[in-house]
Amino acid sequence: MEDSPPGSSPDSNSPSRAESFDRDRHVFFLQMMYQLMPSQYQGQEINRLTLAYFAVSGLHILRSVDSLHKEEIISWVLSLQAHPMNEDLLNDGQFYGFHGSRSSQFQKIDNGVWMSNGSHLASTYCALAILKTVGHDLSVTDSETILKSLKNLQQPDGSFMPIHSGAETDLRFVYCAAAISSMLGNWSGMDREMAKEYIINCQSYDGGFGLTPGSESHGGATYCAVASLQLMGYIEDGLPSKSASSCIIDVPLLLDWSLQRQAADGGFQGRPNKPTDTCYAFWVGGVLRILGAYQFIDKTALHKFLLTCQSEYGGFSKLPGQLPDLYHSFYGFSAFSLLEKPGLHPIRVELGIADNAAIGL
Amino acid sequence: MNSHGDHKMPLSQRPEWSDVTPVPQEDGPNPVLPISLTDDFRETMDYFRAVYLADERSPRALGLTAEAIALNAANYTVWQFRRLILESLEADLHEELDFVDVVASSNSKNYQIWHHRRWAAEKLGAEATSRELEFTKKVFSADAKHYHAWSHRQWVLQALGGWEDELAYCQQLLEVDIFNNSAWNQRYFVITRSPLLGGLETMRDSEVSYTAEAIISKPENESPWRYLRGLFKNDMQSLVNDPQVLSLCLTVLKAENVSHVFALSMLLDLLCHGLQPSEELKNAIRALTSEAGPPGSDLARTVCSVLERVDPMRINYWKWRKSTLPSQVV
Numbered sequence: 066m067e068d069s070p071p072g073s074s075p076d077s078n079s080p081s082r083a084e085s086f087d088r089d090r091h092v093f094f095l096q097m098m099y100q101l102m103p104s105q106y107q108g109q110e111i112n113r114l115t116l117a118y119f120a121v122s123g124l125h126i127l128r129s130v131d132s133l134h135k136e137e138i139i140s141w142v143l144s145l146q147a148h149p150m151n152e153d154l155l156n157d158g159q160f161y162g163f164h165g166s167r168s169s170q171f172q173k174i175d176n177g178v179w180m181s182n183g184s185h186l187a188s189t190y191c192a193l194a195i196l197k198t199v200g201h202d203l204s205v206t207d208s209e210t211i212l213k214s215l216k217n218l219q220q221p222d223g224s225f226m227p228i229h230s231g232a233e234t235d236l237r238f239v240y241c242a243a244a245i246s247s248m249l250g251n252w253s254g255m256d257r258e259m260a261k262e263y264i265i266n267c268q269s270y271d272g273g274f275g276l277t278p279g280s281e282s283h284g285g286a287t288y289c290a291v292a293s294l295q296l297m298g299y300i301e302d303g304l305p306s307k308s309a310s311s312c313i314i315d316v317p318l319l320l321d322w323s324l325q326r327q328a329a330d331g332g333f334q335g336r337p338n339k340p341t342d343t344c345y346a347f348w349v350g351g352v353l354r355i356l357g358a359y360q361f362i363d364k365t366a367l368h369k370f371l372l373t374c375q376s377e378y379g380g381f382s383k384l385p386g387q388l389p390d391l392y393h394s395f396y397g398f399s400a401f402s403l404l405e406k407p408g409l410h411p412i413r414v415e416l417g418i419a420d421n422a423a424i425g426l
Numbered sequence: 427m428n429s430h431g432d433h434k435m436p437l438s439q440r441p442e443w444s445d446v447t448p449v450p451q452e453d454g455p456n457p458v459l460p461i462s463l464t465d466d467f468r469e470t471m472d473y474f475r476a477v478y479l480a481d482e483r484s485p486r487a488l489g490l491t492a493e494a495i496a497l498n499a500a501n502y503t504v505w506q507f508r509r510l511i512l513e514s515l516e517a518d519l520h521e522e523l524d525f526v527d528v529v530a531s532s533n534s535k536n537y538q539i540w541h542h543r544r545w546a547a548e549k550l551g552a553e554a555t556s557r558e559l560e561f562t563k564k565v566f567s568a569d570a571k572h573y574h575a576w577s578h579r580q581w582v583l584q585a586l587g588g589w590e591d592e593l594a595y596c597q598q599l600l601e602v603d604i605f606n607n608s609a610w611n612q613r614y615f616v617i618t619r620s621p622l623l624g625g626l627e628t629m630r631d632s633e634v635s636y637t638a639e640a641i642i643s644k645p646e647n648e649s650p651w652r653y654l655r656g657l658f659k660n661d662m663q664s665l666v667n668d669p670q671v672l673s674l675c676l677t678v679l680k681a682e683n684v685s686h687v688f689a690l691s692m693l694l695d696l697l698c699h700g701l702q703p704s705e706e707l708k709n710a711i712r713a714l715t716s717e718a719g720p721p722g723s724d725l726a727r728t729v730c731s732v733l734e735r736v737d738p739m740r741i742n743y744w745k746w747r748k749s750t751l752p753s754q755v756v
């Protein structure tokens with residue numbers, strides 16, 4: 066790792082690597098991952114699109130996405146889209162989105178039998194996020210199929226199931242549905258009123274949101290709730306005082322709960338009395354940004370904490386001093402983007418992609 | 427997990443699989459983000475693809491799904507196919523829960539495992555209740571804040587029942603760790619949703635007492651403070667008028683060498699919702715101000731100023747709270 070000769074630093078008193086955000090090393094880390102993910106990730110093979118989203122969108126936040134072959138990425142992502150064999154099948158109860166990887170994608174086989182498709186809401190969100198990030202025009206994508214079949218996944222309580230063949234339903238997939246609809250600029254695939262009711266039912270007595278009604282408030286679930294409400298147009302932009310009085314959720318309590326997640330070591334925890342963890346700097350920080358309250362956190366303390374999770378190999382770990390992983394690296398970069406680190410693209414918090422990708426620049 | 431000794435025999439060398447031609451993964455010309463797969467992983471999934479495409483719902487296919495799950499428990503296609511096989515074979519779902527016990531013992535933070543468990547328990551119905559409650563208890567003995575296990579437990583209670591001992595169980599967990607926010611959340615779940623208790627308002631008084639005791643023992647513990655507030659959800663007026671709550675705040679504020687942050691924060695909310703402060707309360711706050719503040723300045727502003735000092739991490743928040751106090755607050 067010693068690639069620069071001793072004394073090459075312009076100032077021998079300049080901060081060591083551990084004391085500053087090491088962008089170049091992070092780019093290197095992501096590029097290595099992009100070329101070949103180590104076999105520890107094989108257990109996530111089914112979520113390959115999600116892993117690709119972390120790598121591609123991460124490189125974009127680091128302003129290094131131009132090093133990638135965009136046409137290759139676009140054709141690979143589009144090749145994972147599920148298409149019904151004919152228009153009538155759109156009403157067969159299935160969801161036609163994107164497969165997470167080839168291993169859930171079974172095409173028409175020799176004898177003409179169509180194996181039911183395994184496309185997934187989270188993979189579909191990641192596919193569209195990648196396509197936007199590499200500048201693919203989503204209006205040329207077959208979005209009708211996605212939107213029409215998205216309806217099949219919404220449950221009577223307003224929540225979403227991620228795959229039509231059955232799985233757990235919770236706020237994560239409400240968020241995916243909202244982000245997909247927002248990116249496609251078309252809300253015909255979901256009933257926003259029902260989704261809103263479900264989200265309201267997930268707000269806990271302490272102001273945060275649990276993944277399902279009744280479950281414990283959690284930073285990630287709270288992000289899904291607040292970002293979805295923002296995307297669906299139920300939260301006004303601006304200062305918390307403006308949105309508090311007329312809002313459909315209890316904003317003052319949510320604000321207090323979210324701010325209290327910054328712990329004594331400067332990092333954010335996902336739940337009260339739990340250890341701090343890199344990713345909540347984004348999940349909870351993002352909630353505060355959407356609520357217009359990010360300026361209330363102690364940015365210096367957060368900055369310091371995040372650097373204790375920065376790896377000497379590039380990337381970020383979950384907790385200080387551990388080995389880095391792709392997931393926590395992506396949310397570490399996102400957290401530094403929220404902190405307005407120079408050299409990083411600003412992020413469109415509620416979509417989880419860089420600002421300029423969100424508006425299609 | 428397998429009957430082939432310490433080193434798993436490759437599927438290609440097992441006689442019982444000799445009639446099956448594995449189906450390799452077609453990754454296309456320019457795959458993005460390739461993953462370095464172990465030989466074992468690759469081969470197992472190639473055989474899985476073969477039985478899946480042939481829709482072979484046999485005991486050996488069931489065994490193969492177990493091997494595939496051991497390698498990638500996140501693969502929902504494998505789990506889904508396993509359920510189809512179990513249904514076709516009319517398998518004993520108690521045995522299936524045994525299988526999930528084993529999978530979960532090494533990798534329990536995975537949504538698919540819990541969805542599968544719920545599927546099996548749902549089919550078994552009420553006869554699965556006690557087993558599922560015991561199973562989650564076992565998980566909590568290693569990780570008392572396990573999110574998936576708590577979700578599962580709440581589902582079991584709501585779908586299958588078993589509420590009888592739930593409040594006592596929460597109590598027991600809180601005795602072990604009063605900082606366990608998951609146990610506090612479960613307590614709230616029980617008092618608001620159990621069909622055996624009278625609901626939030628019936629339980630309120632005794633719960634306030636219980637919570638006050640927990641707070642006095644550890645005033646820096648956020649969980650019971652939030653719980654206390656939750657006991658008055660959508661009923662701020664009762665919170666403001668509750669003598670127990672006010673006296674609790676006073677007790678904590680008068681105590682030395684303890685954190686006053688949550689007591690002050692609660693008091694601020696009470697003042698914002700119309701609490702008329704007694705002289706005793708004013709004196710208790712005055713005692714906390716380092717410098718002699720301007721006499722007669724309103725109490726809520728003083729509380730904010732104290733919070734700025736004792737909770738410097740959120741100094742900008744408390745300043746903002748001070749600047750946005752409702753005008754009628756004393």
